[in-house]
Amino acid sequence: MKAAVFHGPKLPLSIEDVELDKPQDREVLIKTVASGVCHSDLHFVEGLYPYAAPAVLGHEAAGIIEEVGKQVTYVKPGDHVICCLSVFCGNCEQCMSGHPNRCSNKAATQRKPGDKPRISQKGQPVNQFLDISSYCEKMLLHENAVVKIREDLPLDRAALIGCGVTTxxxxxxxxxxxxxxxxxxxxxxxxxxxxxxxxxxxxxxxxxxxxxxxxxxxxxxxxxxxxxxxxxxxxxxxxxxxxxxxxxxxxxxxxxxxxxxxxxxxxxxxxxxxxxxxxxxxxxxxxxxxxxxxxxxxxxxxxxxMGSNRFRIDMPKYIDFYLQGRLNLDDMISQRRKLEDVNDAFRAMKAGEVARTVLMFN
Structure with missing residues (x-):
């Protein structure tokens, strides 16, 4: 499947084929419908924050569940979801005290060293950016990185809630x-x-x-x-x-x-x-x-x-604000582009031409 691959700072992202593994016990495979182009990604592209290459960037996304691991009970195929980088273990002190956005045991929601990587290319591992990697036609995530949402919310608007709005x-x-x-x-x-x-x-x-x-x-x-x-x-x-x-x-x-x-x-x-x-x-x-x-x-x-979020509580609230007309998501989307346009979307962001570009995968 197609993905925008990061090969190092100050280099344009490259549209390439990557492979995703099948979902393990608590993982879900998601068809990416929309991914916002967030300034946080640009920080890594420009080298202001370090990140190991190769990696698939992107973290502000919404999509539809395609397949679930055998221990997943929260979602099922066909469910609409927003993805969130505030993936939580649910058991550490931060999670148990009501601060899952500060989860101190992210390793519990990632694959163990030596396991087959979630994303690979020609047999070699590709790093998953912020546990999401949404500049890809599909995403393979831990179930604690998604929130199930109502199906009457357009998924391009839902993607904004995944990071920028929640933050x-x-x-x-x-x-x-x-x-x-x-x-x-x-x-x-x-x-x-x-x-x-x-x-x-x-x-x-x-x-x-x-x-x-x-x-x-x-x-x-x-x-x-x-x-x-x-x-x-x-x-x-x-x-x-x-x-x-x-x-x-x-x-x-x-x-x-x-x-x-x-x-x-x-x-x-x-x-x-x-x-x-x-x-x-x-x-x-x-x-x-x-x-x-x-x-x-x-x-x-x-x-x-990330807005001190408890995203499975907050995101449905923000959806209600939108549907009630109290939160304007429509005007925040300046343009809708294809995955292949991601580098130009970064350019437009730096030039102050857009509030948000959303990459559409349909």
Whole structure:
């Protein structure tokens, strides 16, 4: 079957044939219907995060179950599912304390060393990216990497929930737990940032300030719930946010790009007692620098991992938000492309031309 194969940083993905094994006891084979092109993949393509090659990238996906292992009882062939990289063992301390997104025993859901690999090519193993590898016509996953969903949800919209929406909306609702009437700034109006903006709107924020350098993305942010916008290409974002909040700063800020400088700006943009949440993937080896005295004002800086999700609870909730008209997924999809277009999708993302590209496999 066709897949987009990663052969090393700064190289384009190559469309090649790979083989998938049959499902073992608790594994499921999924026909990939849609896969979002997420900025996280680009971090690995550009070498900002290391990953062993060869690998099949992609992790934001939805599809239809084709085959299940003999111990699988949660899903059956024909079920529609969203895949999630927050695969959980269900037994470790993090899982048992209600934080399956921080599962400390991922090895329990992976094949053991020496087992036949899930993905191979001409008899040689191919690495499975983030336990998903969705830039492929089919996926072979542990059953704890999927959530069964209703069949009236279009699977291109469902794919967005697999990462970007869960990460952005969840950072607001689960990690930061913002209060109704709060003031919020979101740095970055890509897929995750737009989801965070919508999460703030759903939570009842009274002022939502979107910060970006691209006019088209700021216009999209306004459509999805931002009350104000700041063009960071022509002004100092922190100064503009303070002007919009009578000099005080916001109650909550969210960094949704993955840049050291922006994480620092997100902290500087909050008022005393405020909370800045870093959602983006700051490159390995970079350090965020802040003036220590500012912590005496009870400002807080925290991280968020995949929206602090319990995805089998959260994703059906986000689907309901969509079907009720409270979460706009339709406008977040800028274009639908084929697997062969994945490298151009990365280019369009870097150029700020799209909120999200979804690769369609039908």
């Amino acid at each position: 952005g909306v969840g950072a607001v609702l689960n990690t930061a737990k913002i209060e109704p009437g709060s003031t919020v700034a979101v740095f970055g109006a890509g897929g995750v940032g737009l989801a965070a903006i919508q999460g703030a709107r759903i939570a009842g924020a009274r002022k939502i300030i979107a910060v970006d350098m691209f006019e088209g993305k700021l216009a999209m942010a306004k459509r999805l719930g931002a009350t104000d916008t700041v063009d960071a290409s022509s002004s100092d974002a922190v100064d503009e946010i303070r002007k919009l909040t009578d000099g005080a700063g916001v109650d909550y800020s969210f960094e949704a790009i993955g840049l050291k400088k922006v994480a620092e700006q997100a902290f500087l943009a909050i008022k005393p007692g405020g909370t800045a949440t870093v959602i983006g993937m700051i490159p390995v080896g970079q350090k965020v620098e802040l003036d220590g005295y500012m912590f005496l004002t009870e400002r807080k800086l925290q991280g968020s991992n």
